[in-house]
Amino acid sequence: MIRDWYCPECGKTDQTKDDGTGTRYHTCPKMRMLSVPMVLAGVKARLVLKEPEGYVSGKIQQRDPERGRPIMSLITERADGSNDTIVYAPTATGKGAR
Numbered sequence: 001m002i003r004d005w006y007c008p009e010c011g012k013t014d015q016t017k018d019d020g021t022g023t024r025y026h027t028c029p030k031m032r033m034l035s036v037p038m039v040l041a042g043v044k045a046r047l048v049l050k051e052p053e054g055y056v057s058g059k060i061q062q063r064d065p066e067r068g069r070p071i072m073s074l075i076t077e078r079a080d081g082s083n084d085t086i087v088y089a090p091t092a093t094g095k096g097a098r
Contacts, residue, residue, distance in 0.1 A: 004041035014038060032066045037076055037084065044079035 005014045009030040016024060024038040031047055039045045052072040076084045 005038035006041050007036065007038050007047075008045045009036070009047050012038070013041070031074070034071065034074065036074060037086070039076065039078070046077050048075045048077060049073075050075065 001020050002015060002017050003020065005016065005024040006012065007026060007028055007030075010028050012026055012028070014024055014026070016022070025035050026038060027033055028036045028047075031049065034049075036047055049071055050073045052070050070090075071088050073088060074086045
């Protein structure tokens with residue numbers, strides 16, 4: 001099965017030959033060089049970056065490469081009301097006993 005993809009932010013297109021179960025990603029210059037999902041051609045959508053609403057503290061977290069701001073998630077919102085979310089979960093750190 002051949003599927004056509006596009007990025008709703010930068011317009012990049014791609015084509016894959018697969019079984020129809022995967023998702024295509026690319027590094028998007030309009031989404032601050034983050035790896036973001038592409039959507040199937042013909043589907044109206046937009047990508048929305050969300051920053052954490054709370055205090056980030058010393059957590060190791062995905063950061064916006066351009067602004068250095070932490071990124072909590074990326075939401076793909078489609079015109080039909082459906083959506084997908086990618087969560088960039090922070091990494092916990094700790095120190096062992098000496």
